[in-house]
Amino acid sequence: MSLSNLIKNWSYFRVRRPYEGQYEKSDYKWAMVIDLDACIGCNACTTACYAENNLPVVGKTLYGKGQAMHWIRIERYWGEGDVMQTDFPDRGAQYLPMLCQQCEAAPCEPVCPVGATHHSPDGLNTQVYNRCVGSRYCSANCPYKVRYFNWWNYPERAWPNPLELQLNPDVTVRSKGVMEKCTFCMQRIRYSMDKAKDQDRLIQDGEVVTACAQACPTSAITFGNLLDKTSKVAAMWKRQEIDLATDHQEKEDPNMRGYRVLEFMRTYPSIVYLERVRDYEA
Amino acid sequence: MNSCMKKVFWAAAFWLLCGVTAAEPFVSGGPIGSQTWDGYFAQGPVVDQPIEFPHNTHAGRMQINCMYCHTGARRSNVSAIPRLDKCMGCHNLLEEVKDRPRIKRLFWYWEHKQAIPWKKVHDLPDFVRFNHERHIQRFYFKQHRPVREVCGYCHGDIASMTVARRVKALSMGWCIDCHMKDHKVSATSTETIHGPHDCWMCHK
Numbered sequence: 326m327s328l329s330n331l332i333k334n335w336s337y338f339r340v341r342r343p344y345e346g347q348y349e350k351s352d353y354k355w356a357m358v359i360d361l362d363a364c365i366g367c368n369a370c371t372t373a374c375y376a377e378n379n380l381p382v383v384g385k386t387l388y389g390k391g392q393a394m395h396w397i398r399i400e401r402y403w404g405e406g407d408v409m410q411t412d413f414p415d416r417g418a419q420y421l422p423m424l425c426q427q428c429e430a431a432p433c434e435p436v437c438p439v440g441a442t443h444h445s446p447d448g449l450n451t452q453v454y455n456r457c458v459g460s461r462y463c464s465a466n467c468p469y470k471v472r473y474f475n476w477w478n479y480p481e482r483a484w485p486n487p488l489e490l491q492l493n494p495d496v497t498v499r500s501k502g503v504m505e506k507c508t509f510c511m512q513r514i515r516y517s518m519d520k521a522k523d524q525d526r527l528i529q530d531g532e533v534v535t536a537c538a539q540a541c542p543t544s545a546i547t548f549g550n551l552l553d554k555t556s557k558v559a560a561m562w563k564r565q566e567i568d569l570a571t572d573h574q575e576k577e578d579p580n581m582r583g584y585r586v587l588e589f590m591r592t593y594p595s596i597v598y599l600e601r602v603r604d605y606e607a
Numbered sequence: 608m609n610s611c612m613k614k615v616f617w618a619a620a621f622w623l624l625c626g627v628t629a630a631e632p633f634v635s636g637g638p639i640g641s642q643t644w645d646g647y648f649a650q651g652p653v654v655d656q657p658i659e660f661p662h663n664t665h666a667g668r669m670q671i672n673c674m675y676c677h678t679g680a681r682r683s684n685v686s687a688i689p690r691l692d693k694c695m696g697c698h699n700l701l702e703e704v705k706d707r708p709r710i711k712r713l714f715w716y717w718e719h720k721q722a723i724p725w726k727k728v729h730d731l732p733d734f735v736r737f738n739h740e741r742h743i744q745r746f747y748f749k750q751h752r753p754v755r756e757v758c759g760y761c762h763g764d765i766a767s768m769t770v771a772r773r774v775k776a777l778s779m780g781w782c783i784d785c786h787m788k789d790h791k792v793s794a795t796s797t798e799t800i801h802g803p804h805d806c807w808m809c810h811k
Contacts, residue, residue, distance in 0.1 A: 443806060451807045455734045497734040497811050511807055519740060 342444060343429040343570040343593055348552055352527050353447040354569075355509050356551040357538075358561045358583075359422055360599040363545035366399050366420035373540030377510060379496045381483030387476075394473045396507040397424035397537050419601060422546070424537070425450065425471045425507035426586065426594030429569065433463035433472065441504070447514075448551075448595060452506050459502035468587050472506045475499050509548070510535040530556035551595075567597050651773025654728050658712050659770050666755070667766035673758050680739040680758075681748070688725050691716060728771045729762065736811045749793040760785070782809070 348354050374380060380394045387393070402419040431450045434442050441456035442463055452472075464472040478501040484492065492498060495512035499505050510533070517533045530549050538546035549558035551569065562569075565583025566576050572591045574584070582600035585593075665671050674680050679687030695717055704710050716723050731737055746757040755766055763774035775781065786802030803809075 445805045445807050447805075449807065451805075453806045453810045455732070455810065456806075495736075495811065508807075512811060515736070515808075515811075519738065522741070523744070 341430065347429075348448070351446045351448070352550075352552065353514075354551040355427065355448055355514065355595065356549065356558050356562065356569075357427075357509075357535075357596045358547040358558055358565075358599065359596060360545045360547075361419070361421060361601045362582075362599060363543040364399075364420045364422060365543055365545075366401065366418065367542060368399055369540040369542055370397050370422055370537035370546065371395050371399060373536040374507075376491075377493060377496070377536035378508070379492050379498050381479035383477075383479070383483070392474075392476050394475075394479070394505070396471070396473065396505070397422055399423075421598070422537070423469060423471060423586075424596070425509075426469055426592065426596045427507075427509060429593035429595070430591060432466040432468060432590075432592060436462045436466045438462065449509055449511065450506075451511075452504060452508070454497050454499055454503050454505065457503045459504060461504065463504060468590055468592065472504055475501050475503050475505065477501060527553070530558075562597060565597060565599070569593060569595070651728065653772060654726050654770060656726055656770050657723050658709050661709075661769045662765045662771060663767055663769055673754050673765070674743070681743045682740055684736065684738050684740065686739045691722055694723075729773055729777065731777060734811060735809055737809065745790070750791060751794045779809075 374395065374397045375382065378396060380396060383392055383394055400421045400423050402421065427448065427450045429444075429448070431442075431444065434444060434450065437443075438460055439456055439458050441453045441458070443451055443453075445451045459474065461474055464470070464474060480489070480498050480500065493512075495516075513535065514528075514533050517528050521528045521532070528550060530553060533548065535546070535548045538544075538548045547557055547561060549556040551559050551562065553559060562583070565581050566578065567574050567583050567585065570593065572588055572593065574588070582602065583597045584600060585597055588594070665676075666673060676689040676693055677686040678689070679685050691713075694713055698704070698710060698713060701710075705714070713723075742760075743757065746752050746760075747754055755764070758765065761775055761777065762771070765771055783804075786804060789799035789801050792798045792800055
C-alpha cells in the first residue's frame with residue numbers, strides 16, 4: 326500500500342461498516358440463522374468442521390489449556406453459577422453453537438497490524454494466513470472469542486503419516502504462528518461461484534451449504550445469501566424483524582425470537598440466533 | 608587539516624570506496640541480469656522430467672491446442688497433466704515415430720501399465736488458489752484470443768520449449784499487475800472490467 330494509494334482511497338480505508346449502499350455493487354452477502362430451539366447439542370457441526378477445514382485435533386492436555394482449534398463450538402449453559410444460570414436447570418443444558426459471527430464492523434479487522442484480516446465484498450470477515458504474523462491482537466479484540474491460534478506445528482502432530490491423506494486439498498493447512506477462524510466454508514462458496522459464473526447466473530439458494538449446516542441433524546443451521554430476497558435466510562431475517570445495520574432490534578411482535586449475540590457492542594454480526602422456546606407453564 | 612578532520616576524511620573515503628566497489632556489479636547490471644525482484648526469480652529451475660516432452664513439436668510445429676491435452680484448463684481449477692492414454696490415443700497410430708527413443712519410453716510405461724511420473728513445473732504455494740477455468744473462459748472463449756497467447760500470459764511461450772520451464776514470476780505482485788488492468792468483457796463489447804482484488808479470491 327503506497328502512501329499515494331492510501332491518501333487517494335482514504336475514505337475506503339476509514340470506512341465504517343455497515344454503511345448505506347454497501348452491497349449495491351455486490352451480489353452476495355452471506356448470512357446464517359441458527360435455531361437454538363432445534364439445536365440438540367450433538368456436536369455434529371463441530372465434527373463436520375474438523376473434517377472440512379483441516380482442523381487439528383490437539384489432544385486432551387492442550388484442550389485443557391484452552392488451545393482447542395474448533396472453529397465452531399457448542400457452548401453449554403448449565404444451571405451452575407450466576408452467569409450460566411438457566412431458567413430450568415433440571416431440564417438439562419442449553420446449547421449455543423458459537424462460531425465466527427462475520428461481523429460487519431468486526432473488532433478484529435482494524436487492529437491487525439499487517440492487514441491479514443479484512444472485509445470482503447461479499448460480507449465475510451476474511452483471514453489471510455500467509456499474511457498473518459501472529460500478533461494475536463485480533464483474538465484479544467474478538468468479543469466472541471472465536472479466533473484460534475496455532476501454538477504448535479499441528480500438521481506434524483495431528484496428522485502423522487498416512488493421516489495427511491484425509492486433508493481437504495481446498496483448504497490451507499495452517500502452520501505454526503498463524504491465527505485462524507471460521508470462513509463460512511469459503512472454499513464451497515468459491516466453488517459454487519465458479520459453477521454459477523459458467524452459466525452466467527448467481528448462486529441459487531441452497532447451492533452453498535456450509536459443512537456445519539450440512540451435518541446438522543435437526544437443520545438448526547441455515548446458510549444463504551441475504552441479498553437474495555427469495556432465499557431462506559433472507560426470509561427468516563425479515564420474519565424475525567432483524568436488520569443488518571441496526572444495533573438494537575425493535576420488535577413489533579414479542580413472539581419473534583431472533584437476536585444477535587452481543588449486538589449492543591455494535592459489531593453487526595451476520596448470524597442470527599433464534600431463542601429457545603421454553604414451556605413456562607410446565 | 609587537523610587530526611580530527613583527517614580521520615573524518617579518511618573514513619569518508621574508505622566507506623565511499625567500499626560502497627562504490629560493492630555496488631558496482633548491481634548498478635551496471637552485472638552477472639545477475641535483471642535487477643528487479645520479479646526478474647531475479649523469473650526463471651524457474653530446470654525440471655528433469657521422466658520423458659523430455661517436446662512441447663515445441665506438439666504445440667509449436669503441430670499446432671495442437673494446449674487444451675487438447677490439458678483438458679482441465681477450461682473447466683476446473685487445475686489444467687491437469689494428461690493421462691497416459693491421452694498420449695497413446697495418438698501415438699498408437701503414429702507408426703513412423705514409434706522407433707524414436709522418447710516414444711519407446713512412452714510405450715514402456717504403457718506396456719508396464721505405469722503412469723508417467725511427471726513433475727510439476729508451475730507450482731504455487733498451498734495457500735493460493737489459482738483458477739485456470741476463469742482465465743481461459745474469459746480470454747479464450749469470450750475474447751477469442753489465440754490460445755498460445757492466453758496460456759502464455761502465465762506460462763510463457765511454451766510452444767518454443769521442449770520441457771516446460773517456469774519463465775514468469777508467478778508472484779502476487781505479478782498477478783496483481785494484470786488484475787489492476789481493465790480487460791474487455793468480451794471480444795465485441797466495449798465494457799471493461801478488472802480482475803478481482805479481494806484477498807479470498809485467490810488465498811484460501
